[in-house]
Amino acid sequence: MTKQEAAAALRHYAVLLELLGEDPFRARAFENAARMLEMQPESLDVLIAENRLSAIRGIGKGVAAAICDLNSRGTFAELEEARQGVPSGVIELLRVEGLGPKKARALWKDAKVTSLAALENAIEAGLIERLSGFGAKTAQKFRTGLAFLKSTSGRHWRHHAARAAEALQESLKDMAGIREVFFGGSLRRGNETVGDLHVLIVADTGQTDTVRAGILALSCVSWSETGSGLRGESASAFPIELSVVTLDEAGARKILATGSEEHVRALKEVAASKGFSLDPQESGNVLRTESEEQVYAALGLAYVPPPLREGNNSVFAVGSRAFPDAVRLEQIRGILHCHTTASDGHHALRELAAAMIERGYEYLGVADHSQSAAYAHGLTPERVRAQWCEIDELNKELAPFRILKGTEVDILPDGRLDFDDELLAGFDFVAASIHSGFNMSEEDATARLCRALENPQVDILGHPTGRLLLERNGYPVNHRRLIDCAARHGKAIEMNCSPHRLDLDWHFLASAESRHVPVPLCPDAHHIEGLWDIRWGVEVAAKGPLTAANCPSTWSADEFLEWCASHA
Ligand SMILES: [Zn+2]
Numbered sequence: 001m002t003k004q005e006a007a008a009a010l011r012h013y014a015v016l017l018e019l020l021g022e023d024p025f026r027a028r029a030f031e032n033a034a035r036m037l038e039m040q041p042e043s044l045d046v047l048i049a050e051n052r053l054s055a056i057r058g059i060g061k062g063v064a065a066a067i068c069d070l071n072s073r074g075t076f077a078e079l080e081e082a083r084q085g086v087p088s089g090v091i092e093l094l095r096v097e098g099l100g101p102k103k104a105r106a107l108w109k110d111a112k113v114t115s116l117a118a119l120e121n122a123i124e125a126g127l128i129e130r131l132s133g134f135g136a137k138t139a140q141k142f143r144t145g146l147a148f149l150k151s152t153s154g155r156h157w158r159h160h161a162a163r164a165a166e167a168l169q170e171s172l173k174d175m176a177g178i179r180e181v182f183f184g185g186s187l188r189r190g191n192e193t194v195g196d197l198h199v200l201i202v203a204d205t206g207q208t209d210t211v212r213a214g215i216l217a218l219s220c221v222s223w224s225e226t227g228s229g230l231r232g233e234s235a236s237a238f239p240i241e242l243s244v245v246t247l248d249e250a251g252a253r254k255i256l257a258t259g260s261e262e263h264v265r266a267l268k269e270v271a272a273s274k275g276f277s278l279d280p281q282e283s284g285n286v287l288r289t290e291s292e293e294q295v296y297a298a299l300g301l302a303y304v305p306p307p308l309r310e311g312n313n314s315v316f317a318v319g320s321r322a323f324p325d326a327v328r329l330e331q332i333r334g335i336l337h338c339h340t341t342a343s344d345g346h347h348a349l350r351e352l353a354a355a356m357i358e359r360g361y362e363y364l365g366v367a368d369h370s371q372s373a374a375y376a377h378g379l380t381p382e383r384v385r386a387q388w389c390e391i392d393e394l395n396k397e398l399a400p401f402r403i404l405k406g407t408e409v410d411i412l413p414d415g416r417l418d419f420d421d422e423l424l425a426g427f428d429f430v431a432a433s434i435h436s437g438f439n440m441s442e443e444d445a446t447a448r449l450c451r452a453l454e455n456p457q458v459d460i461l462g463h464p465t466g467r468l469l470l471e472r473n474g475y476p477v478n479h480r481r482l483i484d485c486a487a488r489h490g491k492a493i494e495m496n497c498s499p500h501r502l503d504l505d506w507h508f509l510a511s512a513e514s515r516h517v518p519v520p521l522c523p524d525a526h527h528i529e530g531l532w533d534i535r536w537g538v539e540v541a542a543k544g545p546l547t548a549a550n551c552p553s554t555w556s557a558d559e560f561l562e563w564c565a566s567h568a
């Protein structure tokens, strides 16, 4: 078991204790222990083998024994006991944004609500607002939260989809008779979340049946046969739709498997108007081509890159539209916005820099949290200055690689910043983000963000909505006004590349591009592996598309710093 998995189990136990209404101090102790455990540099195996768990501050003998049990058998006695005491539907309630353990307990004990469906019924029946400690506002919040949950059901984070795709690809790599393994759907279109994996296996001529039999025999996926294809679930429980196709139908089938629904519908209309059918499974004058490009050409249409195949207005007569090139991963020269052990990161500056040098990057912009972010061990001005000294030393040693002195300074509730201007002026770059006080109207949130952007010291706005994909919407923001404000003051808005955020939302990239608001792709890394999250940003940014020229991550360190100086 990893430290993170053990910490998650401890946190889960703490939640169960709260749901059971047990001693809050005991719950708090397990939460603290989880945090302390995650902060240890060594692996769980090492900590246990060297008998060092109970030497960690905040981890007593009892918790240490629980962690050992977790490591050896995946659970511990008190956790199992607590699980018995809480209906699983009550734990489900916690998925509703704004519904914590205390409210869930009250719903369970006072209103006999033990499932999401029961919660919905109780809201509609007006029961929630009459419960003591709840009110009409709370009921409305739960209603919104439930609607959000429904809208995200069946969706998965992009990195999980990619992982499932890579595993499937690997299991097929030695199978005879396969010409190509093709992944369509939202994964190919670069969407932030993915429903099913839409897979086409293009078989060599005469090999369709053999390939299909081979795939059915794979042990890593459990399949059921549907009408024309296969439906399966990967070992990681990812849903897969798969078809084995012949080369002469590959062009059209790839288009159909890629979507979006609206794009395909629009294409089918054009095809029908010209007497063609797009679907090889339909009768009629079917377009039989090997490539997608040939299908678009046969219909007199411009080839549309997969990330741009969204919406009804996504087909264009040939020659009527040019698609700018989207930024590519190999064009990224530096990474801005990452956290070190000085705040809530898991690796030291030197380790992050070494990892980046090894991959050929030119610079790293550190951006630890500021003082008011106590939960994240935010830096005081004194600790900032100490970090600057450390960076100066490292830069001498690591040249020509460069570490840029940055901060992710908190935007306070009134839009002021968490450091004074004098300190801010000492950084190479300043990113400003909201991390608390999410309960705002669109008007207030937009004004708060704009006020931060108006500060001459600020260069980049971090994760503009604070959304967590599939978890919470974040605060409401008027993106048009925000982009206007950034344009007026010559500021950038990041696309946070954490696969849980991908915020700035890609729908606003085109508007940022046209207003010349630069959009750096920022991984917001908290550990070395997190640095490579920039990949998700590149894939989603292709939907704008975000061009290399408008993406500071493709600029040299000097170009970036010159741009920062231009509005200070
Ligand atoms: Zn942040």
Ligand SMILES: [Zn+2]
Binding pocket: 337, 339, 408, 524
């Ligand atoms: Zn951050």
